[in-house]
Amino acid sequence: MDFATAITIxxxxxxxxxxxxxxxxxxxxxxxxxxxxxxxxxxxYAWGAYTSAYLIGIWSNSGLPDAGTFLMIAVAALLVGVVLxxxxxxxxxxxxxxxxxxxxxxxxxxxxxxxEDLILVVFGVDPYFAYQxxxxxxxxxxxxxxxxxxxxxxxxxxxxxxxxxxVGLTKTKWGRLLTAVIHDREISVAMGIDVTxxxxxxxxxxxxxxxxxxxYVAPTVxxxxxxxxxxIVLSFAVVVIGGMGSIPGAIIGALIVGIARAxxxxxxxxxxxxxxxxxxxxxxxxxxEGLFAPAKARKI
Amino acid sequence: xxxxxxxxxxxxxxxMSFANxxxxxxxxxxxxxxxxxxxxxxxxxxxxxxxxxxxxxxGPAAGPFGVPARNGAEMVIDAINSGSxxxxxxxxxxxxxxxxxxxxxxxxxxxxxxAEYRNLVQKRNVDLVIGxxxxxxxxxxxxxVEELQTLTIFAVCGTPRIFEEAPRRYSFRxxxxxxxxxxxxxxxxxxxxxxxxxxxxxxxxxxxxxxxWRDFELSMTQLxxxxxxxxxxxxxxxxxxxxxxxxxxxxxxxxxxxHSSFWDGDLEGFIFQATPRGLFQQKKVIFTVGxxxxxxxxxxxxxxxxxxxxxxxxxxxxxxxxxLNTWFINTYKDRxxxxxxxxxxxxxxxxxxxxxxxxxxxxxxxxxxTQDQVIDAFTGMEFESFSTTVKMANGAGHQAITENVYGISxxxxxxAEAGVTDVxxxxxxxxxxxxxxSSVEWIEGGMKGAKC
Numbered sequence: 001m002d003f004a005t006a007i008t009i010x011x012x013x014x015x016x017x018x019x020x021x022x023x024x025x026x027x028x029x030x031x032x033x034x035x036x037x038x039x040x041x042x043x044x045y046a047w048g049a050y051t052s053a054y055l056i057g058i059w060s061n062s063g064l065p066d067a068g069t070f071l072m073i074a075v076a077a078l079l080v081g082v083v084l085x086x087x088x089x090x091x092x093x094x095x096x097x098x099x100x101x102x103x104x105x106x107x108x109x110x111x112x113x114x115x116e117d118l119i120l121v122v123f124g125v126d127p128y129f130a131y132q133x134x135x136x137x138x139x140x141x142x143x144x145x146x147x148x149x150x151x152x153x154x155x156x157x158x159x160x161x162x163x164x165x166x167v168g169l170t171k172t173k174w175g176r177l178l179t180a181v182i183h184d185r186e187i188s189v190a191m192g193i194d195v196t197x198x199x200x201x202x203x204x205x206x207x208x209x210x211x212x213x214x215x216y217v218a219p220t221v222x223x224x225x226x227x228x229x230x231x232i233v234l235s236f237a238v239v240v241i242g243g244m245g246s247i248p249g250a251i252i253g254a255l256i257v258g259i260a261r262a263x264x265x266x267x268x269x270x271x272x273x274x275x276x277x278x279x280x281x282x283x284x285x286x287x288x289e290g291l292f293a294p295a296k297a298r299k300i
Numbered sequence: 301x302x303x304x305x306x307x308x309x310x311x312x313x314x315x316m317s318f319a320n321x322x323x324x325x326x327x328x329x330x331x332x333x334x335x336x337x338x339x340x341x342x343x344x345x346x347x348x349x350x351x352x353x354x355x356x357x358x359g360p361a362a363g364p365f366g367v368p369a370r371n372g373a374e375m376v377i378d379a380i381n382s383g384s385x386x387x388x389x390x391x392x393x394x395x396x397x398x399x400x401x402x403x404x405x406x407x408x409x410x411x412x413x414x415a416e417y418r419n420l421v422q423k424r425n426v427d428l429v430i431g432x433x434x435x436x437x438x439x440x441x442x443x444x445v446e447e448l449q450t451l452t453i454f455a456v457c458g459t460p461r462i463f464e465e466a467p468r469r470y471s472f473r474x475x476x477x478x479x480x481x482x483x484x485x486x487x488x489x490x491x492x493x494x495x496x497x498x499x500x501x502x503x504x505x506x507x508x509x510x511x512x513w514r515d516f517e518l519s520m521t522q523l524x525x526x527x528x529x530x531x532x533x534x535x536x537x538x539x540x541x542x543x544x545x546x547x548x549x550x551x552x553x554x555x556x557x558x559h560s561s562f563w564d565g566d567l568e569g570f571i572f573q574a575t576p577r578g579l580f581q582q583k584k585v586i587f588t589v590g591x592x593x594x595x596x597x598x599x600x601x602x603x604x605x606x607x608x609x610x611x612x613x614x615x616x617x618x619x620x621x622x623x624l625n626t627w628f629i630n631t632y633k634d635r636x637x638x639x640x641x642x643x644x645x646x647x648x649x650x651x652x653x654x655x656x657x658x659x660x661x662x663x664x665x666x667x668x669x670t671q672d673q674v675i676d677a678f679t680g681m682e683f684e685s686f687s688t689t690v691k692m693a694n695g696a697g698h699q700a701i702t703e704n705v706y707g708i709s710x711x712x713x714x715x716a717e718a719g720v721t722d723v724x725x726x727x728x729x730x731x732x733x734x735x736x737x738s739s740v741e742w743i744e745g746g747m748k749g750a751k752c
Contacts, residue, residue, distance in 0.1 A: 005552060012545040019542065125362035127565050131572055131600060139576045145551040148576035151544055221541050222568035224360040226407075230539060265534065265545040266552070273505060273537050 007143035009262045015151050017258025018158035019217060024235035025161065025250045026209030032182050032245025033202040036093060037101060039108040041210050041235060042228030043115035047084055048211030049218040049227055050119060052076035053128035056219065066132040069219075073133065077212035084115075085207025089200050097199070112232070120225055127224035134219045150219065157216060158254075161209065165247055178202065182245065237276050241283045243290030252291055346397045346668055351377075351654070352404050352420045354431040355647065359407040360539050360565035364592045365433050365643045369456065370403055371636050372644030373430065376651040377401050379631070385652075386623045394655050395662035395669055402426065406433060410440035417441055421448045427671075428452065430650045433643065435459035435478075435508045445471045451671055451678075455650035456643060458610065459507050460515075460739040463695025472678055474653045474690060474700045475611055475646050478508065479739040480731040481561070481588045482515030484704035485608060486523045487726055487752065489557065492606075492708075493584060499557035500530035502546055504538040504566060512561035512588060518743040530555045539566060547574050556583060563589040568597060575602055586706070591615050592641050594709065594718040601718055605709040612688040613645035615720055616705045620687055628686040649685045656683050691728060694735050701728040727751060 027041045055072035092111060096104045137149035169175035181188045181198050189195050214227070221227075238257055242249025257276050264272040271278075283291060353373050356366030377399050379385045383392035393399070402424070404416060413432075420426045428451040432438050438457035445452045445468070452471050454462065458478035462471065489496060499520065503509030517529050530553050534546045547570075550558055558579070562570055571593060574580060580602045587593075591609030594601055609616050617625060618639065628648065632640040640648075661669035661677035669677070680697030683690055693701045707720030730752035733742035742748070 008548045008552060012548050015544050016542065120358055125358060125367055127360070127363040127568060127596075129568070129572070129597070129600065134572070134576055139578065145548060146576070146578035146582075148573070150576075151573075217542075220569070220573055222360070222363075222565040222572065224565040225362055226359040226539065227541075230541065262545045266532075266549050269532060269534050269549070272535070 004144040005266060008145060009259075009266050011142060011147065011152070012265070013255075013259035013262035014155050015258075016261055017254040018154040019213070020234060020238050020254035020258055021158045021250055022154070022161060022216065023210060023213035023231050024238040024254060025165065025247060026206035026213075027235045028239045028242070028245055028247065028250045029165075029209070030203055030206035031239070032247075033178060034093070034097070034199050035101075036096060036203075037105050037108070038093075038206070039105055039232060040088065040111040040115060041206070042232030043112050044080060044084060044207045044210030044228075045214035045231045046119060046228030047080045047115065048077050048214030049221075049223045050123050050128060050214075051080050051211075052215035052218040053130035053223045054123070056130035056132055057128065060132050066136045069130070069132045069136070073212075073215045073218075076215040076218075077208055080211035080215070081208025082204055084211070085204040086200070088207070089203040093203060094196075094199070112228070116226070116228065119227075125225055127222040128218075129222060130219045132219065148220075154216065161212070162247070162251055169247065174201075234276065237280045240290055241280050243293030246290070246292040249290055249292030348400050349394055349397045349427045349658075350400050350402065350425070351651075352402045352424075352426040352429045352431070353647070354404040354406045354413070354416070354429070354437070355643075356407055356433055356564075357403065357405040361433060361563070362407075364564050364568065364596060364641070365456075366406065368592075368641045369431070369433060369643035369647040371632070372640060372646070372648035373455075373651050374401065374403075375632055375635055375644075376648040380651070380655050386627045389652065389655065391659065395658040397658075397668065399651075404431075406431070406437055410436050413437045414440055414444055417444055418448065421450045426450070428654060430654060431455050431647065432457050435511070436506065438462055438473075439507060442466070442468060442471055449671075451654075451675060453650045453654060456610070456646045459511055461507075461511075463699040464738050467696055468698055469675065472653070472692065472698045472700075473695070474650045474685075474692075476700060476702050476704065476728065476732050477739070478512050478561075478610075479515050479733060479743070480701070480704045480728075481608055481610055482512055483519045483731040483743065483747070484706060484726045485516055485559065485586055485588055485606075486519035487731070488606065488706040488724055489520070489584075489586065490523045491724060492722060493557070494524075496524070496556050496584065497527050498530065498555040499527060499559060500533060500550065500553050500555035501559040502534040502536070502543075502550060502570070503559070503561050504563075505535040506538055508563075509535060509538075509561055513559065515739065515743060516559050516588075518740065519747075522743060522746055539564070541566075541569055543570050543573050547577050547579055551577065551579060551582060558583050558585045559588070560585065561588045563592060567593050571597065571601065575600075580604060589642070590709070592643065594720075595639050595641055598718055599711050599716075601709050601711070603708075603710050606706055607709055607720065608704070608706045609642040610646070611642070611702050612705050612725065613642040614640065615718060616707050616723060617645075617687040618719075622687075624684065624686045645685075645687055649690065652685055653678070653681070653683065653690065657681060689728075693728075694732065696735075701732040703728050704731045 023045055030036050030038050052073050055076050056069045059069050059072050134150040139146045139148050177193055238253040242253030260275050260279055264275040355369040356362045381398045383390055430453045432454050433456045435457045438454045442462050449470055454473040460477040460479050501513045503513045520527055532553055586606035588608045590607030591614040594615040657674050657678035661673040665673050681692045688702045690700045690702055703725050705725045707723035710719050710721045712719040730750050733739050734749045
């Protein structure tokens with residue numbers, strides 16, 4: 001393998017890993033804290049993408065500078081995450097705490113289907129195009145081929161999100177509260193932690209992260225109905241590989257899948273479809289709990 | 301006592317005789333009508349026919365394919381019901397019957413489509429079905445159509461297998477299949493870019509993508525034997541959305557030409573992602589279904605792409621000034637605010653074919669035709685459609701052949717519209733295999749009998 005190809009595979013892998021991390025980290029946070037397997041996470045992604053594309057369109061059509069479209073991406077992620085996340089947590093998820101996992105999966109899957117149909121009602125069936133942010137940043141040459149800078153910024157965004165989450169969890173009071181709830185909800189309640197508040201904040205945070213993934217990806221794709229379906233499958237694969245509820249696991253899972261897929265596309269394209277799930281199966285065979293599943297406190 | 305005179309009796313006798321004659325004549329007339337009716341066996345006249353029209357109404361294929369397909373069918377049905385199509389199709393209805401359309405979502409996979417088809421035919425009793433975009437849908441449904449014996453017109457789907465794998469009675473396809481797209485693409489490359497020596501492909505990993513690439517590669521081997529296909533072919537899964545790695549691999553590949561049969565949102569997403577990465581400046585790229593993106597992307601469609609529309613439809617025939625095509629374009633633009641793309645034409649063509657078959661069968665039967673009479677009329681039929689001549693020449697008269705066409709995308713600054721240049725048409729008999737021949741064997745055998 002020559003140097004240019006190696007660099008290309010590395011960058012492709014990092015870009016795809018970053019995308020995977022952004023869309024799956026919210027899912028793993030929600031599961032880690034709340035033990036909610038949220039199939040509706042794909043809807044946060046899809047609604048984030050649609051809202052972002054819609055707002056970018058409005059911004060551009062109003063004649064304002066295209067650089068401002070990045071602001072619309074952030075606004076879309078916050079708007080969808082806070083409004084939709086809060087609404088779902090209060091109207092559905094809070095009734096699921098402590099329920100059987102199958103019930104939770106079915107309830108969130110039903111929610112996912114409803115939200116998918118609502119997209120058709122609100123945004124219609126015509127795809128949305130929001131290419132302006134990608135055009136603003138232009139292209140650059142790396143490893144002998146052209147790269148769009150926007151996709152490269154995905155690596156930076158994922159790194160920033162990962163860093164903020166790490167600092168937040170390990171260096172702040174809120175993070176320590178969260179860690180306590182992750183380890184033992186009952187003891188946390190006994191120690192006076194407002195677990196309901198922690199749950200609400202966690203769910204909204206997960207929703208914002210899911211929406212951010214969609215909002216940021218929107219300028220690179222045709223935002224069309226069914227946008228959230230594949231993402232939820234990929235997110236689950238990443239989270240299972242890394243370990244349910246583990247943020248380092250989400251990072252490592254995304255990196256493994258992203259790099260493996262990039263190698264496959266360049267060197268053995270016929271196995272590209274298989275590689276994501278092949279890695280997942282291999283991990284599950286040897287570590288059924290995933291690579292970085294958080295240690296469980298032993299209850300007496 | 302009757303009290304009649306001799307003269308009266310005579311008058312009465314004459315009257316009775318006349319009445320009997322009239323009665324006999326009436327009975328005889330009725331018998332003749334009944335006999336005639338029995339001999340030609342027309343069904344009872346119908347005021348309405350119910351047609352199911354499946355198309356992608358949700359999912360990534362809805363915008364580029366399903367919605368224009370639905371619009372094209374709806375517009376042509378309304379025109380036929382009101383008798384406002386241009387001559388010679390300006391008679392009202394389908395053999396006089398008004399068509400009531402039920403639009404059905406094609407999304408959800410093949411299993412769902414088979415169940416939905418059974419529901420349409422067995423529970424909702426539709427009289428005929430016109431539609432289906434996906435090759436997967438058509439391949440799954442073809443045997444079911446024969447089982448349920450309901451006239452079904454496949455309007456778009458591309459796989460050649462439908463009529464090559466088994467004889468069909470109740471299925472028709474009113475446009476050419478994917479082989480024509482691939483053969484015409486290879487002809488276009490040979491005619492316009494004879495210097496090309498290497499080529500690669502990025503196609504979706506299912507029947508349509510695999511078949512399209514296979515036929516293109518085989519055609520290139522025949523038409524440009526000095527050219528060579530890359531070994532590093534890309535087959536991402538359908539609706540993958542992210543093509544960064546594939547675009548990198550294509551960029552690193554030394555091939556001069558990239559073939560792609562991408563359609564739906566995948567096509568538009570790929571174009572968006574490849575444009576800033578310079579792929580379209582670096583290589584010639586041929587999109588066999590690129591016509592569906594032309595109007596939707598507008599100025600964002602890069603100049604210089606080689607685009608087809610799965611036949612003579614959409615942007616590639618916008619300048620064809622026949623009465624039917626002018627009517628189709630103007631009516632569609634007035635009604636939906638945009639030019640009609642390929643799927644609008646293709647669904648409209650399927651509806652038009654049904655009207656022609658019903659009218660033809662009714663004329664032959666002397667009344668409203670039975671389904672069998674419509675099928676017999678349809679088989680082997682040839683007709684002028686909105687933008688081309690359609691010959692039901694293959695598949696024992698059930699598979700259409702039409703000309704095919706490619707051009708090069710070029711934004712028109714003066715009209716601020718997407719356009720095409722260097723448009724070349726290839727006759728139906730040049731790009732489709734002859735009756736009875738399998739597509740692959742025909743191409744591999746050097747396309748014998750092709751009239752180009």
